[in-house]
Structures are given as structure tokens and as C-alpha cells.
Amino acid sequence: MNKARTKLSTLLLAVTGAAVVLAGCGGGNGGNDAGGQPAGGDTGASGGGKKTEILFWSPFSGSDGPFMKKIVDKYNSSQDQYKVNFVIQPNGEYYKQLDVALSSGKESPDLMIMHVDQVPTYASKDQLQPVDDMASAAGIDKADFAEAPVDYSTLDGKWYTIPLDIHPLVMYYNKDLFEQAGIAAAPTNRAEFDDAVLKLTDKSKGVYGYVVPTLWPQQFIFPTLVWQNGGELWNGTDVAYNSQEAVEMVQWLRGMIDSGVSPANVQQDGENTLFLQGKNAIQFNGPWMKSQFDEAGLNYGVAPVPQIGKAKQAVFAGSHGFVVPKSVTDEAVTAGIGDFLKYVSTNSMDWAESGQALASKPMIESAEFKALEFQSSVASAFSYVQFAPNVLNWGTISEPIWGELNSALLGKKDAQKALDDAAAKSQQALKK
Structure with missing residues (x-):
């Protein structure tokens, strides 16, 4: 992959x-x-x-x-x-x-x-x-x-x-930037993560603690965060990704953009480009990135995605x-x-x-x-x-999430409004 x-x-x-x-x-x-x-x-x-x-x-x-x-x-x-x-x-x-x-x-x-x-x-x-x-x-x-x-x-x-x-989704981190920031180990929870990305951000050098992707690989990140926070994508009979648990996680992502930990308006693969350039300290992505990072000669580490949500450890795979x-x-x-x-x-x-x-x-x-x-x-x-909900044609049903999530992360829509709109579109797809 x-x-x-x-x-x-x-x-x-x-x-x-x-x-x-x-x-x-x-x-x-x-x-x-x-x-x-x-x-x-x-x-x-x-x-x-x-x-x-x-x-x-x-x-x-x-x-x-x-x-x-x-x-x-x-x-x-x-x-x-x-x-x-x-x-x-x-x-x-x-x-x-x-x-x-x-x-x-x-x-x-x-x-x-x-x-x-x-x-x-x-x-x-x-x-x-x-x-x-x-x-x-x-x-x-x-x-x-x-x-x-x-x-x-x-x-x-x-x-x-x-x-x-x-x-599964994993966490890659730049070992050189971690050493420069005095961070000895990869973060394992939200408090450690939030503290680390602040220390890792140096706007004068164009270095960011965590660059928030607005598109791919949110297909792995968003479900991970929702599950970690106690939410679900599917409740057994209907889509459920406009819950308060999901909204909180979108607001957390957007909060890093608002605080300057992440640049705004990140284009497709922008977070990866900055990681390759040594200007993005942490990236959530999949094991399939290993060969690219090896070929680039990056001094990187890999660790499980921290438990950002308040409910449990979980990761999309x-x-x-x-x-x-x-x-x-x-x-x-x-x-x-x-x-x-x-x-x-x-x-x-x-x-x-x-x-x-x-x-x-x-x-x-x-x-x-x-x-x-x-x-x-x-x-x-x-x-x-x-894994993805065991629902037939889940790809078609869940497709509206990604455009609406993009709007929320770009600041074009309130997080609750964006996820409500995604859920409404998905419910229409369920009726077809």
C-alpha cells in the first residue's frame, strides 16, 4: 500500500x-x-x-x-x-x-x-x-x-x-526536530501530543509541530479520532459521525490551525511534502510510507498513534x-x-x-x-x-464525509454544521 x-x-x-x-x-x-x-x-x-x-x-x-x-x-x-x-x-x-x-x-x-x-x-x-x-x-x-x-x-x-x-495508521516523527526541541520520546496521549507540537513549532524557520491534512489521509485519521473519543461512524442502523464526540475531534484538529501549530489551507499531500523537507515534525500516515521516507534519507521514528480521544485507544486500519x-x-x-x-x-x-x-x-x-x-x-x-463499518456499499454512503470535513478544516464551515451536512447527504445515499 x-x-x-x-x-x-x-x-x-x-x-x-x-x-x-x-x-x-x-x-x-x-x-x-x-x-x-x-x-x-x-x-x-x-x-x-x-x-x-x-x-x-x-x-x-x-x-x-x-x-x-x-x-x-x-x-x-x-x-x-x-x-x-x-x-x-x-x-x-x-x-x-x-x-x-x-x-x-x-x-x-x-x-x-x-x-x-x-x-x-x-x-x-x-x-x-x-x-x-x-x-x-x-x-x-x-x-x-x-x-x-x-x-x-x-x-x-x-x-x-x-x-x-x-x-493501521501510525505516527511518524522527525527525530532531529524532536532532539532539537528537547523531546525524548514519542507522545502517547493528548496531553503529551499537545505539549510536543507546541515545542516543535518554530514559525521563524517555517517548522510546524503537526501539519493538519485537509484531505487524504483523513480517511484514516478522522475515524481513528472518532473511535478514540467514544464515537462511532455507524450506530447499527444509521450514520453517526455528526455526534458530539466526532465534532470535538474536528474542533481539536482545527484548533491546531488556529493556534499556528499547523499552517492553514494545506493542499493535497502538503503535510507529506513538509515532512520530507524537515518542516513538519509529526505525520499520521500508513506503513506504506516507509519506503519513501527511507529513500529520502530521513531520520525518522515510528510509533503508535497517541490516544488523543478521551475514551479508549483505537486506530483505523x-x-x-x-x-x-x-x-x-x-x-x-x-x-x-x-x-x-x-x-x-x-x-x-x-x-x-x-x-x-x-x-x-x-x-x-x-x-x-x-x-x-x-x-x-x-x-x-x-x-x-x-476497520470500516461492516456495511454494504460503505464507500458510497460515507463519501460525503470527506468534502464536508475539508470545509470544516479550511474554516469554511462550523464543525457541527459540516458533519450534520455530511450525515444528511449520507442518509440520502442510504435511501437509494
């Missing part, structure tokens, strides 16, 4: 109208070893010695694609019964391509990556099959994965997604997982899919090397993973991550 905006725009279509957010998807043009030919049919290893072929689609069209290709290549070399043909579809077009393939049945994948928040919609369209039986036959146990994506993708008692990773189309019925193919996913569950360090925090508990608990300071820090938030 591109750089940030391109990477997660597809995720957030279903997460928060954009989209995780979701924090993006990466890879090059991948390893289309078999020219993208679908698996199945007479490709079984019996009778003729051919390997059973599995067509595997992913949206990893950024820097993370080669990492998944490496896993696939290693698996293909590890045994002689199955061959996984790895195909990368352009991230921005991924779900459009998937919709065409699943509806037409032509060159439809046997296995595909799906953002966890998309699963309820595709399952409701009867396009996915539960993975319970396949997982059981392959020796894959639910208990071996982080609970949040497993719980989210278990619908009516049926499990639809075998998780690969979780990518996205997750990649493996799903299987309902149309896949060949027993040799489903057995091969299970074998591959069993392999990935204990051989996915290459994916961690891309900057992702793995969802497999055996991997998280391994010495190799714990040695990765960045990824281990990201994984430390797994116990309190939250």
Missing part, C-alpha cells in the same frame, strides 16, 4: 469513501509466468505429470509487488505438484477488473487479494466462497492469525478471508487477505490454494520486508519479525485496530 495516495485510494473506496484507505498496494508488473492463463481443467498432476495451475491476482502494482512475487517463486520451487501463476493488476483498476472477471467468468482468478473491508460486499453478491473447509484440509487454523481481520471476515458463521497483513471466488470448484485447485496459503502463513517474511506487518501469529512471534523494529511497532497496535 505508491505512494500513499495512489496506494490506498482503492482500499478506501469501501473503507471511508476513498481508502484504508486504505494506505495502498504495491509491485511492478509481477510474475505472469503463464501468460495469465486461468488454472483448472486438465492441469492436475495426475495423468501426464502436469502441475495443477492456480491463477493468483493481486493489486500490488507498486513497490511491494516484487516481494509477493518472491514468495510465489519460492513456493513454486519448493514443491512439484502445484504452480501459482502470479498476475498483478493495476491498483487503481483492480476492482473494476475483478468485477468484469467475476461476472463474465472469463480468465477469472482462482485466488485473489482483497482488502478486508471489501469482503462483505463481494460475499453479499455471492461471489466468494467460505474458506473454512479448504483451510481445515490444509491445516490452516483461525487461531494462528490476528483476531481483527478474522472476526471481520467471518460472516454468518462462515470465514471468507485468510489474512496476509494489517496496515486496512488489511490485505486471500479470498477464493465461488466459481472455483476444481478440487485439485482448491487443494493447491490451501497448500500455497499454508506455506505463506509460515513463510511470509519477504512480505514483511516490504514494510508490512504480518497477520500470521507464528510470523509475528518469530525472532526474524521481532528484529524488524518498524514492523514490530506497527504490529503493536493490532489488539485495538478497527
